[in-house]
Amino acid sequence: MKSYNVAVVGATGAVGTRMLEQLTHTTLPIASVKALASKRSAGKTVKFGDQDLIVETLTEDSFENIDLALFSAGGSVSAKYAPFAVKAGAVVVDNTSHFRQNPDVPLVVPEVNPHALDSHHGIIACPNCSTIQMMIALEPIRKVYGLKRIIVSTYQAIGGAGNRAMDEAREQLKSVLNDGVDPTQLSADILPSAGDKKHYPIAFNALPQIDVFTDNDYTYEEMKMTHETKKIMEDDTIAVSATCVRIPVLIGHSESVYLETEKVADIDDVKRLIAQFPGAVLEDDVAHQIYPQAIESVGKRETFVGRIRKDLDVANGIHLWCVSDNLLKGAAWNSVQIAETLHERDLIHPVSELKFEAK
């Protein structure tokens, strides 16, 4: 049986370490795993099951004999090195936003659009964390009732901004709780966006900015939810407007989603459809205070959906609350799951035509 030499790029990061962890619990037959990162992290060790892998410096030549490369080291790293991986014969699953809107790159949530993998040209993009869990919650509804419109407000965890952001948040919280520092006086170097000019404390705060702003006054994070939904659901007519907010949660994104279906939906049927959908878990019993909670999602691969109810005025309007581990289904697990699906469809092999220029 075929088995694969796998590379993980960004192996020391919050997502990279979880990719290695997910690869120890996968149906993907693995021959070897190579841990790659920037020069700064080279020589460190990372865990792959019981093994300690020594991290190697990522170079243009890192992908010799690699069949599958999982990237999660930032958009600029993927932009530069993913084409070299493809050129060397590997298939790339990229967790950054760099290639997501490229028409030659499938953008895949395996439960929703696995067929999109069939036309890959060596690079497959894993969607944004906030988009993926919303797709899991909405696809079972869309398939039966159609989907016209989404308004989503997110409650995103700090972990999405990486290990350093989580460390900084912990330090900020300790300063307030143990030393009585006023939250407005805390120092901050990372959130809301490492690449932006100003930084604000997240301790006891809610920051309505994730990633930088675009020209239309939405953030890139918000526009990712708009563009990626249309691409994954293969329907440009679905209206999506998002408000993306960071809250003082370490891991586990929550989302308040309003949607309008084409046909008026029966709420009990919607619950049944979600309960039956792979990757979705229905947690909706308000009489017993059962609804999804961020802290309960940590370490799990599923997306949890609850608080499903009719809009009070609009017949085809539905509100729901969905929660998932943003580092697993939102990143590492969805990437490994894409790899599993590629394997199931026998799609892990060198491409015949190079669509991405290695330079």
Next chain:
Amino acid sequence: MKSYNVAVVGATGAVGTRMLEQLTHTTLPIASVKALASKRSAGKTVKFGDQDLIVETLTEDSFENIDLALFSAGGSVSAKYAPFAVKAGAVVVDNTSHFRQNPDVPLVVPEVNPHALDSHHGIIACPNCSTIQMMIALEPIRKVYGLKRIIVSTYQAIGGAGNRAMDEAREQLKSVLNDGVDPTQLSADILPSAGDKKHYPIAFNALPQIDVFTDNDYTYEEMKMTHETKKIMEDDTIAVSATCVRIPVLIGHSESVYLETEKVADIDDVKRLIAQFPGAVLEDDVAHQIYPQAIESVGKRETFVGRIRKDLDVANGIHLWCVSDNLLKGAAWNSVQIAETLHERDLIHPVSELKFEAK
């Protein structure tokens, strides 16, 4: 000049102590202040400016010679004792939900519907914290462009559940940060709702339940936003559906609001209208990362509004983000402000007809 004997009921609570604080910075002429609370708190002292007030036990006879009584000790306390206050000749400003939907009780945000005070019968209700700040953000838009619809997702602070809830949250956070306790293993006795059966940790969590659930699967907190908006804006046709969520913030509610106007609005004009509206502060300059933040709202009387932008698809759809100190504008300050407005309109005097039965 007329000056008033004021009673504060629930004087030791998170809102009550702030009512006393707001009464030290008021245009209301005050002759005396009496601090009332349950027997449990009697004998404690509370601050009123430089004075230490000794807390007295609330009884049916507590309101002799009182002109104005501010209640914030829970709905059942208001239900029982507010009628005795009115009978004794006082005017009551009640911060609980008990009388809010009573047609004989004005429900007032002074910047929005001060005229409703003119027909009071001794009890005026202060709206729910989450409603008040939304009214400040939306009234300037409604007045010019009309308002058809609101979809709101809240990011509510723990302080709304009182001092004990804040203490518990701090302890939970310390257990995780200092002792490494897993958030799912924390004990919880108060949130999401002290009156409900199950309690969940708020540390590193987002709880999509505030107050208990109603028969339609919305919570009372959510239905308060629906009913109170219609009453304050005096328009039953405004559609309001809310999702109310508690997050690990101590003080300062944030809200992601989507609204549809009657007439298509110009966004620059909307910003101008909000900037000019009393009680509202426009904080909207995304090029410089300026938007409202919970930690910056603490201790301030205003409601801060930003992230104002058009919906991406619906011409009359607008999204915005509003933040306010839930214990001040959301409770203590709005109550004292109602009292100031009653005074300005010469409405603080005994009622001629008793509409509320003291029993």
